[in-house]
Amino acid sequence: MDKTATKPSSLSDVAAAKQKKSPGAQSLGVGLEARGVHAWFSGKHVLDGISLDFWSGTVTALIGPSGCGKSTFIRTLNRMHEFIPGAQMAGEVLLDGKDIYESGTDVTKIRLKVGMVFQKPNPFPSMSIAENVLSGLKLAELKVADKDALLEDCLERAGLWSEVKDRLNAHGGSLSGGQQQRLCIARSLAVKPQVLLMDEPCSALDPGSTLKIEETISHLSSSMTIIIVTHNMQQAARVSDYTAFFLSDGGPGSMIEVGPTSEIFSRPRDTRTENYVTGRFG
């Protein structure tokens, strides 16, 4: 969002500077709401009653040490959790006020509205770059009047257009890792989701690609709800409006604390959060 701010000296400064610019001004209401979400894998309890609101027009970062259940949690938000054999869950996830786990819900519609970008770039190998971007339309049987315009728009918003506009018919796999990840972001934008889940989208990327994706996130956040899992504290501070800290003490993971990013990084209420964000453990 704001790239002109003076160079920040610490994480909390970054977050604070950012927070001043957008004190919830863009918020359009609750976009997605988790209520007491529990999750199990083959009987093993891994998530303990997470309740969390995600506001439209904001970016929420989920942070916490490895294995605390961040991925599991965001996968419950678009019903990808049930894709794993042996997975179970309890609780509610409200999208526009309706529980997505209610019986009779069309799960493909849910996943259309709640898009997902995975940790590992996974473009479809049998498709060209253009086909990859538009693959969601085919998969979900959506009709679009002007495909070329949509293609350019999605690639532009994912920060990839200038790099691939001359080779839209090349294989998706012929791109570099960072370009592939932006291709995957473009792919999820094409179906116009309300909410975008991103599970460590930059973990395999160089600083340049990471910066591009962060810019993309900033652009997108005005029009959708974004939830991003990251191990990079600077990234959480740079891109997010709210931050939730997850922790597992050997048992199921739970949410220790949530709040405006500036507060989580400058004056966390819980000492465990403080230890984590200052790098004393985890």
Add this chain to the structure above:
Amino acid sequence: MSTVIATPKPGKPWTATPQQRLITASIYLGAVLVSFTLVAITPMKGKLAYFVVFFFSSLLIDFILSYIQRGMASAKDAIARGFVSVGMTLAVLPIFSILFEVVKRGYKGLNINLFTKDMSLTSVNDPIGNGGLIHAITGTIIMVAMALIVAMPIGILTAIYLTEIRGKFAAPIKFLVQAMSGVPSIVAGLFILSAYVYPITGALSGFAGSLALMILMIPTIARTSEEVLLLIPNDLREAGVALGGTQWRTVALVVVPAAKSGLVTALILGIARVAGETAPLVLLTGGGEKVNLNPFDGPMGSLPIYIWKCFGQGTEESIARAWSGILVLLVIVLALFISARFLSERKVAK
């Protein structure tokens, strides 16, 4: 102007230098010498003796040389390399000797009449230019194609059920498919004979033959396709579903296209499995000598039966015919293999 730095010449520094190649060549030369000497001065006799002595002596020289140059680990590597290459040789030797033999004996009988005439007016002692095997070629193509049209969807859908849907019956079906792939072809022939020919048509036909071929083809296609689909990473399925695709559309638009070249291989293996089947066709098709393009009426010839019959007739001409038949069968399967490979590996990039 600063000095121009010349771009270095592109090279492959990891490949063997001429010196290393010389060493390798001398290892083999030494081994050849040793094998000749040993066979000459000991009572060992024959090609096999040369081969065995050559193998062990080259292994030994290679081992010692590697040990001196690079130590024990590399010496062990040399041993493993030696055994692997001998295994490879033993595996491809029969294939090449079969091919060689078929070409050597079959090419004499090749002439244009093979592909334009059938055997209806030809007797066993007629010279090889009389008559041909067009009836057998068309019969084989019709029967294999009919079997393929049915076996392809059944086989691939079975594989999709086993890998994608993973339903309740996956385990028993997997077992059944494995058991079916062990069914002897004559049993498939007898089954069609008693389940279709006797009770329904009462007459032998090409269709009955293709039913038996289909039974033999399905397990091969299903098992190979299953292996291929299992190799597709789960990430792709998740990506498809996360974009709002139903499972069916994800399989059809993402998983199957990603597995395309492997699935084509599965089909080729299925065809290769049945193209040379003889036993069920002997039981079911009546093996005619005339071109018959209607699989539902009248006997139908096929290459395996043509070959089998010609060998049985025993005259010099018919044995020559049999060898040309084998050559034609091999070439057809090979052509199919190459064209399918070619089709399945076309790139998206222009």
